[in-house]
Amino acid sequence: MNVAIEADSDKISPARMIGSAAVHRSSPPSERTWLPFGFAGIIARLAGFASRRTGRSGTTLPGRVLLALNPSALSRLARRARAREMILVSATNGKTTVSAMIATILARDGRSVTHNMTGANLRSGIATALLNASRPVDVALLETDEATLPRVAPALQPTLIVLGNLFRDQLDRYGELNVLADRWVETLREIDPKQVTVVFNADDPLIAYLVTEWADSVAAEGGKEARTVSFGMTDVAVAADGLPHAVDSVFCRRCGSPLTYEHSWVGHLGDWACTSCDNRRPALDVMCSHVELDGLAASNVTIAFADPAIAPLSVRMRIPGLYNTYNALAAAAATHTIGTATSTIAQGLDEVSPAFGRFERIPIPGSGTLTLLLVKNPTGLNEVIRTLVAAEVDLTATLFALNDGIADGRDTSWIWDADVEPLLESAPSGIIATGDRAAEFALRCVYGGADPASVTVDEDLEHALFELLERARTFTTHGHAYALVTYTAMLAMREIVTRHGWADAYWERRDGHAAAAIGGGTKR
Incomplete structure (x- = not known):
């Protein structure tokens, strides 16, 4: 089967998938049903089977195929x-x-x-x-x-x-x-x-x-x-x-006036009230x-x-x-x-x-433990750093992987709104910056007060991971390594540890x- 997946969307081109069967182009795609639900479901299941046979997760391809062939399939699936x-x-x-x-x-x-x-x-x-x-x-x-x-x-x-x-x-x-x-x-x-x-x-x-x-x-x-x-x-x-310096949602949606907080816990989450109208928690x-x-x-x-x-x-x-x-x-x-x-x-x-990648601890033979921490926006990064610093863990072996894939968001300027300084202060021996935008995070560290010589830049994720594990093995008491990773970097790192036999694939966790x-x- 020749399946063409559009990389930056949630769609597959049915015309490419079923060739000559896709000939009616008079109605919008949202209103068109290329194949009956039952037949489309069979093809989608076969696509999933093929995906899993090639070592992939099969967690999205069947749905892409089904929705391409029968755009109204979701409501039918829900009823079924x-x-x-x-x-x-x-x-x-x-x-x-x-x-x-x-x-x-x-x-x-x-x-x-x-x-x-x-x-x-x-x-x-x-x-x-x-x-x-x-x-x-x-x-x-x-x-x-x-x-x-x-x-x-x-x-x-x-x-x-x-x-x-x-x-x-x-x-x-x-x-x-x-x-x-x-x-x-x-x-x-x-x-x-x-x-x-x-x-x-x-x-x-x-x-x-x-x-x-x-x-x-x-x-x-x-x-x-x-x-x-x-x-x-x-x-x-x-x-x-x-409140953090770059907090979101600090104005009343009802009247536009500033909000005041009796207490706040995470980002803009707290016991809030409008300073002008009766809008409150x-x-x-x-x-x-x-x-x-x-x-x-x-x-x-x-x-x-x-x-x-x-x-x-x-x-x-x-x-x-x-x-x-x-x-x-x-x-x-x-x-x-x-x-x-x-x-x-x-x-x-x-x-x-x-859940995988969310404070997930992966035992590494001969080294210690790798903890994966997903970060994707200022508030999430602030809270991960807050948790690590409050726990007073040894951050000698710390890595930050910054990617700019579609699932991460192309705009990585959010790292400048996060409070990374407490992390830098708790990792005096330095941080490994990796991923597609490693240099940008390294620059953020320097502007946050880090010695440029203490920030190692290595865009090769696997090489950077092995450097991290070596630091943990050599310089820490218990071999603990911490990797703060954006979404696509997390998936790539999970693929690396799975390939080396250190963890099950994330869709096969036992x-x-x-x-x-x-x-x-x-x-x-």
């Missing part, structure tokens, strides 16, 4: 899955981890789950997950890219949408946050309000505003109250000293009332509920970082909303392990997270 719950999870940061947490909790609850667990969150990855799903399935759990949510939600008609946060990310692709938020409001209006519940982060002013706008429109049009569940932080002991239904961060080993978290009849949960998560507390809140709120017992939620959160995520047949 016959899922009791259709859950969409979207956010700038944390959607893969939230989805993994939900999957683990639901597996503990005995529910069958189909889940795009590898983070293939565009239309193609979502279509692939549904195409591979066992039927019927209890829950279809679909991580969804922020810009993709408006394109898939109306077709899928979810019963639950989890909205985590909106941070400035990939401006060349997403545009300004306010534009994306407006699209999300319109998307919610295209979903039947009688069947959907929206779980949202009330600490994010933009998320809270758009959900409130939607709920008000539902009440105005039908006189019914929209179903929403809010979550946020209340433990002021772990609040930040102040909504009351919380689910909240984190206590956090105790235990270095990079774990986080002890207490999750409370506004309903006094529900006892608080005490959880020890094996995932570090304050920002992962927000992810746990989202997962707890979502699973509680669909009827999961609080004891099961606590057990699931206790069991969850890091740990608890993968088993839970596969659930009711996501992967075959």
